[in-house]
Amino acid sequence: MRTQTEQAVQTESCTQEPQTRKGLYSPNQCIFFAAVVLLVLIPFLGRRLDHPLQSIKAPALKNIYSALTAPVVSVTESSPAAAVIPFLRNSFIQMAGLEKRSEWDTFFYRQARYDGDVEAFYAMTGEHGTAESLGGFSDNLNTGSSLPLELFGQVSQAALRNVALPVTHSARLPLRMFFFGDSQMRSIAAGMTRALGSDTSIVIEELSVPSSGFLRSDYYNWPQKLEDVFSAQKDGTRFDAAVLFLGMNDYQDMWTTGGIILTAGTPEWEEVYRKMVKAHLDIVLQSVPRVYWLGLPAVRRTDYNDKMAYLDTVHRSIAEEYSAQKLVKVSLKHFVSQYGNGYVGAIQPEGTAWVSFMQSDGIHYTIEGGEYLMKKFIAQLHQDYLFEAHD
Template sequence: MRRWVLTLLIGLFVLVDIAPVLAQDNGAVQVAQAQKRRTLFDLLFGEPEPEPVQEQKPQKRTAPAATAALPPPKPQVEKAADATRLAVFGDSLAIDLSKALERYYAEDANLVVINQGVSSSGFVRADYFDWNKAIGEQIAANSFDLAVVMIGINDRQELSANGETLAPLSDAWNSAYQARITDFLAQLRAARKPVIWLGLPPMSKTEYSAAMSKIANIQRLASFAGGAEYLDIYERFLGEDGKYSSYGPDVNGQNARMRKDDGIHFAAAGADKLAFYLSQTVKSFYRGAGTTLAAADPLAGTDAAAMLRPPYQGLGQTRLLEVAGAVIPISRVAVRADDLLLAGRAQPPAAPFTLEDLVNAPVGRVDAFGVGAAPVAAENVGR
């Protein structure tokens, strides 16, 4: 009995270790996997069952989410040596427009776009940048063939003229502002340079937008007087509710962002849309090789053909067409009322139709006016 108790006490304090297994492999001693040390609890109640090893499943690698890819860049086309040079003059809006025009005409070898925009410029602060002086220098250098102008977002400020400081959009300010634009266009007209003047779009801030609309109206009047083509774009960039909208249909009819966060400048899609509208007016002056047939000259062979013929469309061209007889104004009175009826005669009659002639006109003739004599009745009267 004592021996059994002594053995039990010894077992309470003695821990059984299992030495790690050593193995010799090519002269290198490797330690085998060490076994777990057993405790007194394990001796009395048995070793716990080993926990099952959870098999780690390989993680599936998910493919990266597809991202929208930019369209491939258009191939660069080498411009022809005699390509038409379209210069864009104006402020930062003109810079946005020139970049869009470069994209639009990227594959046209016969037209090159020249960016002449100057940020923060306008017709008010001639001390910062004098556009009348600059256009004179460009004309003297013969650096362009067709001028596109878009300017005005920096012009709502005081204007100095004749030693006076004029309040923005006052009557005196309007006159001085229009005079500067008139001088600008006069130089281009004298140099026989076609001009397309773009109006201003709606702006996000109501007060500022109203001021820009007034400035655009002054530019419109000056353009008409100076013989420039005026392209009104205001309604093109309105929302469905008739108000300013940052989004709208692009050139493909898809809803896209038209304007930048400042509510003034154009986003890329808006500038591209503006370039498309402008391209329709450019066709009046530029016809790409092989794309459009040359228009017949309506003044050829007439007295108006020898007159001064500016290379722009407008009231002046209409007057030339009137001189040539190609266009007859509605206010013009015909020389003879019977010109159309008696067109086959070599000479018009010496006297106009009398009332008797109208009454005796046979029924069905255009000049009977419903009171003409019936042919049968006329024969009966003769009998």
């Protein structure tokens, strides 16, 4: 027979409440909530479901992910729900008055058109499909975006402006320059301002968008933005030249709406990439007499440096297809060649102590580094243009 004590313990254990998790959800609850949130968000994502492909390195996993998401994307991108997020974002930008800010402007969220352009180019190479597979691409030429026209080389070279007639630049008639590019351009433009000091014979305007490039028009549509900038020019304030720095973020795979992935560095990828780069250059050269295209730097990390060296070689090859009077390729590496041919982390400007040339990440220039480079660049400008002599 059980003792009275045993019976009391059993009774207490039976009436005791289940053990709680102190306010924490169980693993099963977390998985359930995550699945519900994902199911709710999917109709609003549309083509954005393809974005994780950029971070998947294994080709097999990319194909699996693409195969799993393709049916969902095909349904959701045609749903009105997919336009909700861009609509809310654009409404917020307009109400907040942020339309003129480059980091908030409305040239984001253009994945569908970008995919169409890449798919069209890939079809034109003859490797996968033919031009007939482009569907309604020709109709897209009249949608208001001139990007396809530029990419297919339908801009007449005769339409490009000749280099401006020689004039003597001074504070009254400054050389107006438009600096644009990725995050690297911030240090370069800031260095240019420092290097100019009180010299007002050169005036610059800067537009830098971090993480942008020639490649990802779905993230930031530089061709459309450049057309917008140049169409707003007025007589007397037109740019005499542009300074371009893009490419640090370009070594990445491309994919198309058909699920075709172009691996960075392959011949197929390079063929499409070259056309995209030339599209940007042609747009600028329609409105600006001369473009200075700054070359990519040597970076500290070896694997990343190899990618930059490859892109820089492609860029130089593209530049050779243009008139050297209209497109000037500038090697920033050459400006620091006295410190060696590889990565340069610090420099010693004449008459000063050693200063950091690159930031701690080994990728971006410091402002001091940008100033050093731009002093060399200003010397080149004084060879290319006439300036009023100073006493």
